[in-house]
Amino acid sequence: MTVTTAKANDSITDIAVKTDSLKVTPVEKVEVKAEVPKTEKKETKPADKKKETKVADRTPKVIVDVNYQIPEAKGKTYRIKSFIIAGNILSIDVSYRGGCGQHTFELYSNGLLKKSLPPQIDVFLEHKKENETCSEEIKQTLKFDISALKKSGYDLIVVNINSADNKVDWKVQ
Numbered sequence: 001m002t003v004t005t006a007k008a009n010d011s012i013t014d015i016a017v018k019t020d021s022l023k024v025t026p027v028e029k030v031e032v033k034a035e036v037p038k039t040e041k042k043e044t045k046p047a048d049k050k051k052e053t054k055v056a057d058r059t060p061k062v063i064v065d066v067n068y069q070i071p072e073a074k075g076k077t078y079r080i081k082s083f084i085i086a087g088n089i090l091s092i093d094v095s096y097r098g099g100c101g102q103h104t105f106e107l108y109s110n111g112l113l114k115k116s117l118p119p120q121i122d123v124f125l126e127h128k129k130e131n132e133t134c135s136e137e138i139k140q141t142l143k144f145d146i147s148a149l150k151k152s153g154y155d156l157i158v159v160n161i162n163s164a165d166n167k168v169d170w171k172v173q
Contacts, residue, residue, distance in 0.1 A: 061144065061148060062108070062109055062148055063108045080125065083161060085169075088150075092143075098132050102131060103129045103132070106125075108126060110122070111149060120158040124162045155171065155172055
């Protein structure tokens with residue numbers, strides 16, 4: 001038997017050629033377990049997700065119900081200061097008394113156009129309040145997506161809001 005010195009860069013094939021025979025002995029598999037330090041997962045806060053949401057996605061939509069009847073005025077709980085339409089977004093500046101309870105506003109329409117030129121559509125702003133005991137004057141700008149009120153064939157619709165003294169032209173896009 002000849003002894004051959006293997007060099008570090010020799011492959012198994014090179015060593016087998018240099019020796020007359022190559023005996024291969026099986027080697028036991030050895031599992032190496034390395035402990036990876038545990039890292040704490042950072043929980044995503046709901047507030048972070050809200051930042052990712054587009055503003056238009058959060059804009060409440062007008063509620064269209066063909067059976068909706070505008071309620072009789074039973075004493076105003078808010079006052080509309082002004083309103084404008086930009087694109088499909090109706091912005092309403094309101095003021096109301098409160099500061100302690102919870103206030104919500106919803107915009108309703110029966111979706112029906114009045115026969116006029118240009119056609120007109122009525123919307124109604126409904127104010128709900130809960131647990132209100134304060135009387136501070138609150139000013140707020142409300143935004144509503146009114147795209148559900150679009151009617152094919154009309155480029156201009158006049159929007160009438162209850163309790164407001166004026167109307168606004170909506171250039172339908």
